[in-house]
Amino acid sequence: RHYCDSEKPRCAGCDELIFSNEYTQAEGQNWHLKHFCCFDCDCVLAGEIYVMVNDKPVCKPCYVKNYAVLCQGCHNAIDPEVQRVSYNSFHWHATPECFLCSCCNKCLIGQKFMPVEKMVFCSVECKKKMSS
Numbered sequence: 001r002h003y004c005d006s007e008k009p010r011c012a013g014c015d016e017l018i019f020s021n022e023y024t025q026a027e028g029q030n031w032h033l034k035h036f037c038c039f040d041c042d043c044v045l046a047g048e049i050y051v052m053v054n055d056k057p058v059c060k061p062c063y064v065k066n067y068a069v070l071c072q073g074c075h076n077a078i079d080p081e082v083q084r085v086s087y088n089s090f091h092w093h094a095t096p097e098c099f100l101c102s103c104c105n106k107c108l109i110g111q112k113f114m115p116v117e118k119m120v121f122c123s124v125e126c127k128k129k130m131s132s
């Protein structure tokens with residue numbers, strides 16, 4: 001009798017078949033639990049929140065430590081799961097506390113805005129006030 005190996009999932013990390021009943025499905029592929037790890041600290045990512053950085057999975061603590069972008073509004077790291085506003089290399093939490101006019105504090109989420117380096121303004125008037 002010939003038992004077809006292809007019924008077993010193949011690990012995308014080591015390219016071997018997975019005989020254990022426990023394995024991770026991530027990024028459309030199957031992985032041995034131990035072979036889907038954080039690229040930075042090697043922790044096992046099964047069941048954990050992770051972020052793909054340049055096609056490499058990274059655990060959330062490493063992401064926050066090594067890759068997270070800082071909010072120009074509150075200067076804290078922006079969690080990978082939360083909404084953000086990005087403009088060029090600047091980022092803000094998409095909250096009324098962080099993404100607001102640098103002059104009059106009007107919330108700019110979903111509004112037109114005028115960026116000037118790290119500052120954003122709601123109108124030409126506000127921009128003029130800050131630059132004069």
Ligand SMILES: [Zn+2]
Nearest residue numbers: 011014032035
């Ligand atoms: Zn493997």
Ligand SMILES: [Zn+2]
Nearest residue numbers: 038041059062
């Ligand atoms: Zn890690």
Ligand SMILES: [Zn+2]
Nearest residue numbers: 071074093098
């Ligand atoms: Zn913020």
Ligand SMILES: [Zn+2]
Nearest residue numbers: 101104122126
């Ligand atoms: Zn304004």
